[in-house]
Amino acid sequence: MNKRKKWLLAGCIAVTGVTAVLWLKGYFEVKEPIRVLERNPPGMGDKEIQMEFQTEQGRFPVNLKLAERSYREDELETIFEQGRLWLDDVWLGENASSQTVIHDLYFPTEIETLGLAVRWETESYRWVQTDGIITDEAREMAPLDMTVRAVLSYGDKERTVDYPIRIITPEKDEKTVLQESVTKVLEGLQSDQKTEAELILPENIGEMSLTWYDREKNIWPKVFVFGNLCLILVYFCQEERRMQRFKDREDGLRQDYPEIVYRLVLLIGSGMTVRAAWEKIISDYQRWRERTGKNRWGYEEMEMAVREMNYGIPELKAYESFGKRCGTQGYIRLSSLLIQQVKRGARGMNQLLVQEVGEAEVLRRENARKSAEEAGTRLILPMILLMTVVFAVLMIPAFLSMNL
Structure with missing residues (x-):
């Protein structure tokens, strides 16, 4: 018997021995009867439990879905308050203040750690949607004052929290303002000179003088990437030729x-x-x-x-x-x-x-x-190509006759 067979036989014996020990342990082990099942805390979900009960007629299996524990009435106010404090920290999203809302809001639909569901309501869904997205219409109408409401619920119990917000237009830096003003002037010149063969560019806007140039197309990144790719390709082609030459030799x-x-x-x-x-x-x-x-x-x-x-x-x-x-x-x-x-x-x-x-x-x-x-x-590739041609010769006339 070689070494590999010996190791295989030893492994089979070890697995069989462990299996036998576990079976004997389970067979002779005295189980303590249980009287109490512990539920999951609120918000942790139900628990699947596999049990069995014993009578004079024998043992019978039972599968039980144990529901999570529900809050008592005296706990709900504290839980709702904890939920409100958690929402206070997260609902603004990336915005710094409720009076300077620029980015979309964050509207969670549940608080998993507390087992609370959250529903959001707004004064107008044309401005703020239920997922916290601020619409383009609201941004165009900014500044805009409104109120969003969070409804925290647990079973049939609900609590509401109102958040007043002010949607504003983000402040533009000087560079953006300058570019927009120049673009606006150019659009006006095009409208005034639309019958002319040439567009005369302005030399100044207000007290600011302008000098116009063609934008340089920076091709160096392309040359760098394309050149390196070509070098890599040439290297692999030469390596392939060398290997082919070695094989031919x-x-x-x-x-x-x-x-x-x-x-x-x-x-x-x-x-x-x-x-x-x-x-x-x-x-x-x-x-x-x-x-x-x-x-x-x-x-x-x-x-x-x-x-x-x-x-x-x-x-x-x-x-x-x-x-x-x-x-x-x-x-x-x-x-x-x-x-x-x-x-x-x-x-x-x-x-x-x-x-x-x-x-x-x-x-x-x-x-x-x-x-x-x-x-x-x-010869496999030529055979596949010939088969494709044969199928095309046979199938194309058939499809054309079906269309007729």
């Missing part, structure tokens, strides 16, 4: 490996040395590349190894570097076999190379299978 190396191994074994078996076979393969590849204009990753790495040997790097070191550059297990194993073949320090190398050919053949079949699967995946 791996795929190319994997596809070239069976052919390289087969040709090396064939040439070495015919009596050539490893280097001669290597150079023969590269010369054939160079002629093929000149004829087709294409590159193959595996042969490019072999060509680099030939250049290293021509530049004076030892043959064994060149084969070792070739395996490390390719990076895959197959090429590393091939470079190791070639190094042993050159050293002549191990017997049966031809047999090992032949065995490597068999493994390379298996790899070639696996590459062909993967290529077929990827080709099928790439």
Whole structure:
């Protein structure tokens, strides 16, 4: 039994043991009978209670919805007073005073902590609505005096609280007043010069001289944001190209490996040395590349190894570097076999190379299978597009005939 199964079995035993202990505790535990149920305080809501009663015939379950406690008559005045004090603190909302009401009022519909409901009444709902919103009509008529009323209720008991308010127009700063006056002058000039081809702007308003300019369009934020987005996009595009190139290189190396191994074994078996076979393969590849204009990753790495040997790097070191550059297990194993073949320090190398050919053949079949699967995946989108066209050709005439 492995470690994972042991932990699973131990967990099942622990859960079963805890369950058994809890069941035995509940079965043998002596329950004390209850005589009193405690209600929730006013405003806290009802309480759901699950009980059972016992008779000579057995035990029977009962579900009870225990209502919250209601206030006594001698408590109501104190509760209503507490509710009024709470409303005094919150009903103005963001306004500083009831005589300088600028913003909307805050009209709560209940006081949860006290269990009181609140209803709001106003002199005219055209000016102040029941949710505390001040209408545009009231703002246009400002200053406006009126009274709003809060009705606190608990059951059938009610208490009212009146709040006199004065709705005013918010004071405007000098900048806003200046802008509005200039806009008003411009509107008057447009009305006076509506038949003219050009609008002559005023040089002064009252004692204030004006100089007019075209408003500069600040494009630097856009340039900053757009430029950085472009840089990020370029970075990710280059990263994507690099990853794609890396993937293409791996795929190319994997596809070239069976052919390289087969040709090396064939040439070495015919009596050539490893280097001669290597150079023969590269010369054939160079002629093929000149004829087709294409590159193959595996042969490019072999060509680099030939250049290293021509530049004076030892043959064994060149084969070792070739395996490390390719990076895959197959090429590393091939470079190791070639190094042993050159050293002549191990017997049966031809047999090992032949065995490597068999493994390379298996790899070639696996590459062909993967290529077929990827080709099928790439065909999904064209198939969907063709299916869409077919549905359109079939359905559009049908819909047109239905409309007719």
